[in-house]
Amino acid sequence: MKSIVSDRDKFLITTFFLSVALFVLTVGWGRRFLGLGTHSYGLGFEYAAVALGVWLGLLMLWWARRRGKFDLFEPPVWISFNVYGQVVLNVWLLQRARLPTISWVVDNLETIMPLAVLVIGVGLTALWAGYVLAFLRLAGKENRLQFPAGPMRLTNVKGIWVTGWIIGNVAVLTGISGYLGTGVGDSSTWLNYFYFVTIITTAATIALVIRHFRCPTMAGWCWVVLVVVSEIAARLVTGSKGFALTFLWLIMTVYYATGKLRMRWFAFLFFLVVVFVPVVNNYRTILHLVDPGEGVTLSARFEALETAIVESVAQPIGSSLESATETFEARQGTMLDITASVLTLHPERMPYVGEEMMKSFFSQLIPRVIWPGKPTERPQLLMITTTYLDAPTEYSFSEIGLIADCYRAGGWVFVVVFFLVLGGGFSWLYIQGPVSGNLAGIVFYVTVLTQLIRYENYIATTLISLIQFLPLIWVIIWLLMFKPLRLNRFSV
Numbered sequence: 001m002k003s004i005v006s007d008r009d010k011f012l013i014t015t016f017f018l019s020v021a022l023f024v025l026t027v028g029w030g031r032r033f034l035g036l037g038t039h040s041y042g043l044g045f046e047y048a049a050v051a052l053g054v055w056l057g058l059l060m061l062w063w064a065r066r067r068g069k070f071d072l073f074e075p076p077v078w079i080s081f082n083v084y085g086q087v088v089l090n091v092w093l094l095q096r097a098r099l100p101t102i103s104w105v106v107d108n109l110e111t112i113m114p115l116a117v118l119v120i121g122v123g124l125t126a127l128w129a130g131y132v133l134a135f136l137r138l139a140g141k142e143n144r145l146q147f148p149a150g151p152m153r154l155t156n157v158k159g160i161w162v163t164g165w166i167i168g169n170v171a172v173l174t175g176i177s178g179y180l181g182t183g184v185g186d187s188s189t190w191l192n193y194f195y196f197v198t199i200i201t202t203a204a205t206i207a208l209v210i211r212h213f214r215c216p217t218m219a220g221w222c223w224v225v226l227v228v229v230s231e232i233a234a235r236l237v238t239g240s241k242g243f244a245l246t247f248l249w250l251i252m253t254v255y256y257a258t259g260k261l262r263m264r265w266f267a268f269l270f271f272l273v274v275v276f277v278p279v280v281n282n283y284r285t286i287l288h289l290v291d292p293g294e295g296v297t298l299s300a301r302f303e304a305l306e307t308a309i310v311e312s313v314a315q316p317i318g319s320s321l322e323s324a325t326e327t328f329e330a331r332q333g334t335m336l337d338i339t340a341s342v343l344t345l346h347p348e349r350m351p352y353v354g355e356e357m358m359k360s361f362f363s364q365l366i367p368r369v370i371w372p373g374k375p376t377e378r379p380q381l382l383m384i385t386t387t388y389l390d391a392p393t394e395y396s397f398s399e400i401g402l403i404a405d406c407y408r409a410g411g412w413v414f415v416v417v418f419f420l421v422l423g424g425g426f427s428w429l430y431i432q433g434p435v436s437g438n439l440a441g442i443v444f445y446v447t448v449l450t451q452l453i454r455y456e457n458y459i460a461t462t463l464i465s466l467i468q469f470l471p472l473i474w475v476i477i478w479l480l481m482f483k484p485l486r487l488n489r490f491s492v
Contacts, residue, residue: 130423164201
C-alpha cells in the first residue's frame with residue numbers, strides 16, 4: 001500500500017487523462033473547429049459520454065495512487081476500459097451519424113441516450129465500490145486467502161493440455177463446433193461438457209504460458225507458436241472471431257508472468273483483427289449460400305474458407321480495415337441501443353422480468369445429465385433482437401449485456417446490488433491470485449475472468465456458469481494441476 005506508482009504507470013494514466021481532455025475539447029469548443037458537428041444522439045449524450053470517461057479516469061487514478069500500482073487487467077479497471085471503450089466511446093466517436101432502428105428509442109432519442117450512459121455509469125461505479133470496499137477489508141490477508149496449492153504438476157498439466165487440444169480439434173474437424181456446423185443437432189446434449197473441457201484446457205494453457213515466460217526455452221517458444229497458429233486456424237474453420245479474444249487473454253497471461261505489458265503484442269493483435277475479421281465475415285456469407293439446411297460439411301467449409309481468403313487478400317488494406325471497423329462498430333454499438341430500449345420499455349410498457357428470470361434460472365441450472373428431457377428451445381427472455389431491437393427475426397449475435405439485463409430484472413436498485421456483489425467477488429478472486437503471487441491462484445483468476453465472466457452476457461448465463469463450473473475448476477487446479485496444500489492453513 002505504501003509503494004509508489006511507477007513511471008510507466010504514470011505515463012499510462014497521464015495518456016488516458018490527456019485523451020479525456022482532448023475529448024472534452026472536442027465536445028466543447030473544439031467541435032466547431034474540427035467540423036465534427038453534434039452527435040445524432042444529441043449534445044446531452046456527448047456530455048454524458050465525456051462525464052463518464054472523466055469519472056472512470058478519476059477512479060482509476062485514485063485507486064492506482066491508493067494501491068501504489070496500476071494494473072490494466074485488475075477487474076474494475078479492465079471492465080471499465082472494455083465497457084466504456086467498446087460501447088460508449090465507440091458510438092460517441094466512431095458512429096456520430098448513426099440512428100437506432102428502434103422506433104420507441106428514436107422517438108425519445110435525446111433523453112434516453114444520456115440515460116443509457118448514466119445506467120452504465122451507475123453499474124460500473126457500483127462495481128468499483130464493491131471491489132474497493134471488499135479489497136480494503138481483505139487487504140493484508142493474502143497469505144490466508146491465496147489458493148491452497150503448491151508447485152505445479154507439470155506432467156499432469158501437459159497431459160490436460162494435449163487431451164483438450166486434441167478434443168478441440170476433433171470437434172472442429174467433425175463439425176460439432178463451428179458456425180453452421182453439421183454436428184449441432186445430435187450433439188447438443190453434450191456441448192456443455194465440451195465447453196467445460198475448453199475451460200480446463202484454457203487453464204492448462206495459462207499455467208504453461210506463465211511457466212514458459214518465466215523461464216523461456218526454444219521448445220517453449222515452438223509450443224507458443226503452435227498454440228497461436230492452431231487457434232487461428234481452428235477459429236477460421238469454425239467461422240469465429242474468437243481468435244482475437246484468445247490472443248488478448250494470452251497478452252494478459254504474459255503480463256502476469258513477467259509483469260510487463262508487451263505493446264508489440266497489441267500491435268500484432270491489431271494486425272490479426274484487420275487481416276482475419278474480413279475473412280471470417282466473407283466466410284460466413286459463403287457458408288450461408290452453401291448451407292443445405294443441415295450444416296456445412298468439412299470439405300465444403302474448406303472450399304468456402306479458401307474462397308473467402310482469396311477474396312479478402314485481393315481487396316485493398318483500406319477495405320479490410322473498414323470491414324474490421326464496421327464489424328466492431330455494429331457488434332458493440334448495438335448494446336447501447338439495447339440498453340436504451342430496455343430503459344424505455346421497463347417498467348412503463350413492460351413489467352420488470354426478475355421473477356421470470358428466477359423461474360428460468362432454476363430450470364437452466366439443472367444439468368442435462370440429470371434432466372435429459374430439458375427443453376432446448378430458446379426462452380422468450382433470450383429473444384433480444386425481436387423484443388428490444390424491434391426486428392422481425394431473432395439473431396443470436398444480439399447481446400443485452402449485464403447492466404441492461406440487471407435493469408430489466410429489477411430497475412436501478414438491482415443494478416447497484418448486483419454490481420456491488422460482483423465487485424466484492426472480483427476482489428476475493430484478485431487477491432488470491434495476482435496480489436498473493438500464487439501461481440495456482442493466478443491461473444484460477446485468469447481462467448475465471450476470461451472464460452466465465454463477460455460483460456455482454458446475461459445474468460443467468462453468468463451465474464449458471466459460475467455455479468456449475470467454478471467449483472470444478474477450483475478442484476481440478478487444486479488436485480490435478482498443482483500439489484494440494486491443507487485447506488485449514490488458509491482459512492480466514
